[in-house]
Amino acid sequence: MGLKGGPTQDEVMAVSLFKLRINEGDVMADIGCGTGKISIQASERCSRVYAIDRRAEAVEYAKKAIETAEKNNITLIHGEAGNVLDDIDELNCAFVGGVRVTSRPCWKSSQRLSGEELW
Secondary structure, three states: OOOOOOOOHHHHHHHHHHHHHHOOOOEEEEEOOOHHHHHHHHHHOOOOEEEEEEEEHHHHHHHHHHOOOOOOOOOEHHHOOHHOOOOOOOOOOEEOOOOOOOOOOOOOOOOOOOOOHHH
């Protein structure tokens, strides 16, 4: 694995996705998608997953993983999450991983966007 910071461990992924309470047909953002592992797993239930990363090498790595997994419901976006989320019409949930601190507020990792706190 040549990508710094990943992939997410299977146990962490399983617990995080469980806590998101993803419903069939949900639309999800995977912010800091890294290897694409979370996006690929979430795409099994979600109608659309937006995999977002600011690192070009992560986007390339995730692109290959998504193609290998033959997933066509994942939209891969290279950019800062704070800049691209405004262009996404509707999200039901978001997984936030591998992010740096910014001045713009973002969601807690593994939180439904209905405002319901899971922790």
